[in-house]
Amino acid sequence: xxxxxxxxxxxxxxxxxxxxxxxxxxxxxxxxxxxxxxxxxxxxxxxxxxxxxxxxxxxxxxxxxxxxxxxxxxxxxxxxxxxxxxxxxxxxxxxxxxxxxxxxxxxxxxxxxxxxxxxxxxxxxxxxxxxxxxxxxxxxxxxxxxxxxxxxxxxxxxxxxxxxxxxxxxxxxxxxxxxxxxxxxxxxxxxxxxxxxxxxxxxxxxxxxxxxxxxxxxxxxxxxxxxxxxxxxxxxxxxxxxxxxxxxxxxxxxxxxxxxxxxxxxxxxxxxxxxxxxxxxxxxxxxxxxxxxxxxxxxxxxxxxxxxxxxxxxxxxxxxxxxxxxxxxxxxxxxxxxxxxxxxxxxxxxxx
Numbered sequence: 249x250x251x252x253x254x255x256x257x258x259x260x261x262x263x264x265x266x267x268x269x270x271x272x273x274x275x276x277x278x279x280x281x282x283x284x285x286x287x288x289x290x291x292x293x294x295x296x297x298x299x300x301x302x303x304x305x306x307x308x309x310x311x312x313x314x315x316x317x318x319x320x321x322x323x324x325x326x327x328x329x330x331x332x333x334x335x336x337x338x339x340x341x342x343x344x345x346x347x348x349x350x351x352x353x354x355x356x357x358x359x360x361x362x363x364x365x366x367x368x369x370x371x372x373x374x375x376x377x378x379x380x381x382x383x384x385x386x387x388x389x390x391x392x393x394x395x396x397x398x399x400x401x402x403x404x405x406x407x408x409x410x411x412x413x414x415x416x417x418x419x420x421x422x423x424x425x426x427x428x429x430x431x432x433x434x435x436x437x438x439x440x441x442x443x444x445x446x447x448x449x450x451x452x453x454x455x456x457x458x459x460x461x462x463x464x465x466x467x468x469x470x471x472x473x474x475x476x477x478x479x480x481x482x483x484x485x486x487x488x489x490x491x492x493x494x495x496x497x498x499x500x501x502x503x504x505x506x507x508x509x510x511x512x513x514x515x516x517x518x519x520x521x522x523x524x525x526x527x528x529x530x531x532x533x534x535x536x537x538x539x540x541x542x543x544x545x546x547x548x549x550x551x552x553x554x555x556x557x558x559x560x561x562x563x564x565x566x567x568x569x570x571x572x573x574x575x576x577x578x579x580x581x582x583x584x585x586x587x588x589x590x591x592x593x594x595x596x597x598x599x600x
Contacts, residue, residue, distance in 0.1 A: 262306060262319045265326070269300070273323055275580050276300050277330030279360065285335065285342045286357060292427035293510055295327075296503055297364030297577045301427065302492055308425070308485040347520060347545045351558065354516035355566040359573020361510050366578060368504040378498035386505020394513035410472045416440035417476020422484045427506050444473055516566055517558045520551035 263269070276298040280291035295301045304327060307320040345353050372379045419434040435441035447469035454462025491499040522543040523529040529542050529550075558566065 262310065262317055263303075265319050265322045269303070269323070270326055272298050272300050272580055273304075273326040274330040276304075277327035278334040280327065281331030281334035282338060282342060283357070284331075285339055286346065286353060290423065290427055290510065291331075292423070292425050293361050293364075293507060296368065296427045296507055297361055298580045299364065299367050300327075301503070305425070305485055305488045305492065308481065309489040312482045312485055344545045350519055351516040351562055351566060352569055354514045355569040356573045358511045358514050358516070359570035359575075360577045361507060361514075361573075362570075363574040363577025363580075365504065365507055368500060368507060372497060372500050372504060375501075376497055378495065379501040382498040382501020382503075383505040383508070386502035386507075387509040388505070389502075390506045390509035391512050394509070410468075412438065412440060413444070413469060413472040414476035414479075416444060417473035418480035418483070419476075420473075421477040421480025425481065425484050425488065427503055427510075443469055447473075515555070517562070518553040518555050521554055522551055 265273075276295045279294035279298065283291045283294050292301070295304050300323075303323065307323045310317065310320050311324065342353070372383075416435055416438050419438060423434050435444060447466040451463050451466040451470060454460075454466070488499075523534045523539070525534055525536065525539060527534045532538065532542065534542055
């Protein structure tokens with residue numbers, strides 16, 4: 249009985265971009281952009297938290313299948329532009345905050361992440377076996393990723409070639425879409441983080457100096473990664489669209505499990521340790537000539553981490569920031585209601 253409404257919904261035009269939806273898309277895009285600046289935080293999780301994830305996936309899926317509409321293009325434009333503006337305007341502040349107040353930044357993001365849980369809980373009710381299984385699977389997957397992130401792979405032990413770079417591009421694109429998954433850590437686990445980051449840095453540096461040969465020299469890395477990114481977006485977005493329409497309860501259960509377990513990888517009371525003389529940082533030996541550059545705040549997200557014992561004021565401040573982040577996301581998710589995140593079948597059920 250559920251297949252007919254879903255089949256009809258796939259042929260319907262997407263809902264128009266209302267002011268409320270545009271506002272949530274802008275906030276979600278900005279949070280997605282900021283999440284990409286902070287290690288261990290998933291941009292997809294931010295879209296789930298503000299309640300536009302289903303709509304975003306449907307829009308990406310339609311565009312990749314060349315089913316273009318003004319509504320979909322406008323939504324994606326709002327998300328992408330908001331992400332770019334947030335990155336451009338706040339990257340310096342985020343980098344400095346990660347050095348001076350990392351615990352505060354991570355506490356806030358824990359709250360921002362968990363603030364999306366009530367919306368997913370409402371979408372999942374009434375729970376069935378598929379939903380419970382999905383929650384368990386999502387939480388287990390997120391906890392496993394958190395453990396793997398704590399012992400990220402040694403990039404030097406993995407071969408870099410076109411195939412591995414393409415796989416890394418697909419993994420990075422998947423992490424942009426899948427909630428709870430950090431792209432940087434997936435690249436670390438595949439051993440491709442350093443070659444990709446270094447290639448991008450070298451290409452940007454060469455481009456700013458109008459060095460065409462320097463840019464072309466990096467295409468052997470950038471092209472396969474770019475191909476992988478495109479394939480990853482197409483495959484993952486369409487797979488998620490299919491799962492959300494055909495196996496709604498189980499899929500939303502997985503999203504809820506990922507969301508609830510995401511803070512496991514965001515323990516706030518760790519601090520960055522800048523590289524020291526003689527260390528190897530991002531494939532470079534730290535010397536007196538480059539230590540000032542490598543130990544600069546802009547590289548803080550890539551420093552190694554160590555735990556510390558928080559003071560009572562830090563504990564209190566952390567809890568306050570978590571609560572503030574939770575309330576902010578909860579409020580944003582309520583703007584315009586939850587209808588855009590509810591499937592056509594669920595909406596029909598509510599009407600009756």
